[in-house]
């Protein structure tokens with residue numbers, strides 16, 4: 001009788017344990033890393049106000065993404081939300097505040113990738129969607145394609161119901177002056193001021209134009225995130241390289257170069273001179289080192305940036321995250337706007353290469 005009782009209690013306990021295990025979803029600690037571009041970013045060029053403003057911008061973006069993750073939202077939603085903040089912030093080279101082509105136009109590139117299913121979407125050379133990252137996501141979710149470029153991408157974004165703007169919306173005086181400065185230096189013709197933008201005003205403080213032109217070549221934005229379900233995602237949004245040829249497409253909308261995400265390995269977003277990132281397939285290269293060489297994430301990003309990119313004389317950086325919560329960044333430029341945050345932790349932020 002006693003034996004039977006024990007057997008009953010044992011079976012009951014085991015059943016309750018199994019029910020408990022089944023009912024409990026695997027909970028991961030969420031994590032998010034953001035970048036606002038890499039380049040010749042020096043204290044002397046930024047000044048105390050620039051420094052403060054960029055840090056505030058990074059803080060707003062990372063918290064927009066973290067809020068989504070803390071509420072149990074997906075890594076895709078977190079990436080999109082954080083990049084929206086960058087795209088609305090004229091300090092960053094994405095959406096409003098994008099750099100100009102040498103013909104004086106804003107042609108923007110963006111991409112997003114879902115590590116849980118390897119679905120991806122991208123747009124290149126768009127001139128109208130307020131949030132190019134959402135246009136990229138629409139390509140992934142509402143079209144049979146991965147990458148749509150040029151006027152077709154603008155038309156598609158409008159038909160997907162996204163918020164559209166006149167090209168003049170993306171104009172900022174400081175980016176314009178930086179272009180003029182660069183073209184003058186290179187002895188190239190200065191394009192006419194874009195239609196519909198305010199006339200050049202002598203009341204705009206000169207200091208605003210005084211930043212090093214190198215600053216303006218960068219400022220691309222990217223986000224990688226891990227959600228509570230263990231899924232990772234990556235996204236990148238940019239105006240590209242200042243003074244680029246019309247129609248030039250960088251690495252940011254190229255899956256495998258500027259953006260990559262797979263739950264098998266990691267999620268990566270890059271920034272830098274895109275031509276090198278395309279040639280090396282930087283984002284996918286980092287993930288391959290994690291997947292096939294079983295490298296720690298930090299070792300993988302350092303190997304790609306400090307060995308492989310440098311061997312080509314390329315410049316730039318990456319941010320990355322793995323499904324098991326490793327976060328990393330690496331860059332070989334004097335600075336990269338960057339921040340990271342893991343559930344229960346504090347935001348770690350940096351701009352210059354002498355910060356942690």
Ligand code: ASP
Nearest residue numbers: 218220240250271272274
């Ligand atoms: N990678 C971007 C491009 O080449 C620029 C940047 O990251 O600053 O278009």
